Amino acid sequence: MVGAGGVRLMQGNEACVEGALAAGLRFFAGYPITPSTEIAELLAERLPQVGGAFIQMEDELASMGAVVGASLAGLKAMTATSGPGFSLKQENIGFAALAEVPCVIVDVQRVGPSTGMPTSPAQGDVMQARWGTHGDHPTVAFTPWSVSETFSLTVTCFNVAEELRTPVILLLDEVIGHMREKVVLPPPEAVTVVDRKKPAVPPGEGYSAYDPGDGDIPPLAAFGDGYRFHVTGLLHDRSGFPTNDPEEAAYLLNRICEKVERRRARLTMIESRDVHGADVVVVAYGCTARPASRAVRMAREAGIRAGLVRLITLWPFPREDVARLTAGARRILVPEMNLGQIVHEVESAVAGRIPVVHLGKVGGVLMTPEEIFEAVKGV
Amino acid sequence: MPHIWCAGCGHGIVMGCLIRAIDRVGLDKNRTVIVSGIGCSSRAPGYMDFDTLHTTHGRALAFATGVKMANPSLNVIVIAGDGDLAAIGGNHLIHAARRNIRIATVCFDNSTYGMTSGQYSPMTPTGKFASTAPYGNIDRPFDLCELAKGAGATYVARGTTYHASLTVNLIAKALEHNGFAFVDVLSQCPTYYGRRNKLGGAVEMMKWYKDNAVPVQAARQSPEPLPPGRFMIGELFTVTAPEYTDEYAGVLERARERETRA
Numbered sequence: 001m002v003g004a005g006g007v008r009l010m011q012g013n014e015a016c017v018e019g020a021l022a023a024g025l026r027f028f029a030g031y032p033i034t035p036s037t038e039i040a041e042l043l044a045e046r047l048p049q050v051g052g053a054f055i056q057m058e059d060e061l062a063s064m065g066a067v068v069g070a071s072l073a074g075l076k077a078m079t080a081t082s083g084p085g086f087s088l089k090q091e092n093i094g095f096a097a098l099a100e101v102p103c104v105i106v107d108v109q110r111v112g113p114s115t116g117m118p119t120s121p122a123q124g125d126v127m128q129a130r131w132g133t134h135g136d137h138p139t140v141a142f143t144p145w146s147v148s149e150t151f152s153l154t155v156t157c158f159n160v161a162e163e164l165r166t167p168v169i170l171l172l173d174e175v176i177g178h179m180r181e182k183v184v185l186p187p188p189e190a191v192t193v194v195d196r197k198k199p200a201v202p203p204g205e206g207y208s209a210y211d212p213g214d215g216d217i218p219p220l221a222a223f224g225d226g227y228r229f230h231v232t233g234l235l236h237d238r239s240g241f242p243t244n245d246p247e248e249a250a251y252l253l254n255r256i257c258e259k260v261e262r263r264r265a266r267l268t269m270i271e272s273r274d275v276h277g278a279d280v281v282v283v284a285y286g287c288t289a290r291p292a293s294r295a296v297r298m299a300r301e302a303g304i305r306a307g308l309v310r311l312i313t314l315w316p317f318p319r320e321d322v323a324r325l326t327a328g329a330r331r332i333l334v335p336e337m338n339l340g341q342i343v344h345e346v347e348s349a350v351a352g353r354i355p356v357v358h359l360g361k362v363g364g365v366l367m368t369p370e371e372i373f374e375a376v377k378g379v
Numbered sequence: 380m381p382h383i384w385c386a387g388c389g390h391g392i393v394m395g396c397l398i399r400a401i402d403r404v405g406l407d408k409n410r411t412v413i414v415s416g417i418g419c420s421s422r423a424p425g426y427m428d429f430d431t432l433h434t435t436h437g438r439a440l441a442f443a444t445g446v447k448m449a450n451p452s453l454n455v456i457v458i459a460g461d462g463d464l465a466a467i468g469g470n471h472l473i474h475a476a477r478r479n480i481r482i483a484t485v486c487f488d489n490s491t492y493g494m495t496s497g498q499y500s501p502m503t504p505t506g507k508f509a510s511t512a513p514y515g516n517i518d519r520p521f522d523l524c525e526l527a528k529g530a531g532a533t534y535v536a537r538g539t540t541y542h543a544s545l546t547v548n549l550i551a552k553a554l555e556h557n558g559f560a561f562v563d564v565l566s567q568c569p570t571y572y573g574r575r576n577k578l579g580g581a582v583e584m585m586k587w588y589k590d591n592a593v594p595v596q597a598a599r600q601s602p603e604p605l606p607p608g609r610f611m612i613g614e615l616f617t618v619t620a621p622e623y624t625d626e627y628a629g630v631l632e633r634a635r636e637r638e639t640r641a
Contacts, residue, residue: 026449027445027448027449029444029445029448045634048630048631048633048634048635049634049635049637049638051631053448053449053627055444055445055448057441057444057474058470058471058473058474059470061438061441062438062440062441062444062470062471062474063441064441065434065435065438065441065442065444065445065471066441066442066444066445066448067445068434068442068445069414069432069441069442069443069444069445069446069447069449070445070446070448070449071445071449072430072432072445072446073412073445073446073449073450073453074449074450075449075450077445077449091435092435092438095434095435203409222450223412223430223432223446223450223453224409224410224412224430224450224452224453225409226409227430228408228409228428228429228430228431229430229431230424230425230431230432230433231431231432231433232425232432232433233433233434233435234433241425242425242433
């Protein structure tokens with residue numbers, strides 16, 4: 001069944017595949033790793049049906065490299081992995097960020113570090129998504145809380161990657177990846193699909209893959225189009241060739257970071273409920289937002305003025321929105337399945353004006369509404 | 380044109396051989412992608428007028444596999460040094476060979492890490508000196524050609540910077556080969572490897588290639604094994620086997636058939 005809309009019961013990993021195909025994915029390279037493997041398995045079947053390329057590479061580093069190569073050859077490209085593999089991919093994710101190669105990386109988070117707990121959920125890769133590769137670089141990362149949202153956010157990942165010429169990370173977790181829910185798949189024509197900007201000039205007439213002209217994102221030709229351009233992981237000037245010129249180097253690093261920063265508002269997806277007049281605002285994301293949502297309802301029923309902010313965009317962190325939506329609160333509670341990652345961003349966003357309490361849980365079991373409710377009562 | 384290579388470096392000769400081979404075979408500049416890793420040799424694509432991709436250390440073959448799979452009609456060439464290809468990228472070398480994907484791979488093999496000023500590589504002979512082997516190298520080197528062949532490469536050859544004309548022929552055949560083709564080209568590094576091992580300058584090092592290279596035909600006719608220090612040059616191995624992107628075209632066909640039946 002290729003590209004058919006309609007109501008389906010499916011896993012988050014499956015919804016990710018449907019979203020990727022709807023967005024125009026035509027290349028996948030991956031390496032088997034729990035709990036992301038279904039994405040590779042499904043694409044091994046589906047991509048050939050749409051004329052796309054699937055390859056299981058020899059390791060995680062190779063998968064990320066192949067994705068960058070395929071994207072430069074003109075295809076929308078993706079890989080999927082989990083924590084250990086996400087670590088291994090980091091160098092080539094940095095390459096994609098610096099060389100401005102659109103691609104999507106799915107990380108279905110499991111408990112870490114190291115081999116950790118391969119079949120259990122965690123939210124421990126939030127900071128790795130932001131800072132996993134070395135050096136200053138832009139990061140765009142989204143995290144869904146449902147199977148249905150996994151579909152739509154995967155489409156968003158591709159659209160943002162293509163528009164901004166940058167790697168985009170989809171942070172799933174074991175619960176969202178493996179949970180089955182109802183999804184209403186839109187018909188293909190109802191899905192908004194963005195393609196990368198191609199050169200406006202014909203080959204031989206001054207195209208450079210690294211000269212943004214009047215804008216801040218240069219158009220990207222495909223290898224084989226006749227433009228004969230150079231791509232490097234060295235700092236490069238506007239011609240695309242390596243440079244040691246401090247001004248050109250700084251210009252490039254600033255440009256690739258600012259192209260994301262400048263679009264922060266547009267990239268921000270955030271939801272809130274009952275935050276006006278709330279004494280306690282719970283800021284949650286991904287699988288933890290599900291029990292958090294219930295806990296806030298329980299608190300309201302118990303007479304506690306509680307509200308919920310759900311982060312969908314993690315990076316760039318929506319600090320202004322978090323500050324605005326929590327402005328009236330006396331306490332902020334940040335439940336997450338790690339020992340403290342996004343909580344620091346929340347603290348930074350409210351700049352000490354409101355006490356921020358962290359509720360961390362590790363060990364591989366989803367938080368319960370009761371645990372979060374108790375914490376809401378406690379703060 | 381300014382370049383990064385030291386005086387006497389063999390890499391310019393190897394690059395020249397590659398360009399002559401591309402010209403001889405008549406590859407379309409607009410349909411040819413040259414991919415490299417990190418190291419002295421891997422800067423060569425920046426000096427050539429094709430689509431060129433200078434990747435991360437060791438990963439040229441992985442990126443190149445993505446390019447080739449995404450558009451099998453492109454001519455894909457990989458340039459890599461011996462450290463890049465045989466050490467940090469060794470896994471990609473054996474798996475690209477195993478798949479028999481049509482990527483012509485040229486190893487600029489100078490037995491050292493030149494870019495970082497002369498540490499021992501998997502191609503540094505035992506007993507030689509390097510900045511990280513001040514008491515002599517105790518590692519045993521690869522025979523890279525045997526490694527490539529054992530891993531499944533379907534065209535394997537060795538040349539040297541002294542045997543430039545032969546090397547052009549070998550690379551040209553690699554470019555025309557429908558499968559994974561591997562050409563190991565010995566290239567002198569007088570600055571770091573030669574000086575530290577008292578091998579003389581570029582001329583002496585190339586003369587050593589001349590004196591110690593044995594054409595494959597002569598080596599195979601001799602009943603005696605090659606004496607230590609001698610090495611074979613020429614076309615060492617070639618065989619016909621299914622090429623990976625051709626096989627993938629079969630996958631696309633089977634997927635379409637299954638769709639049609641469904």
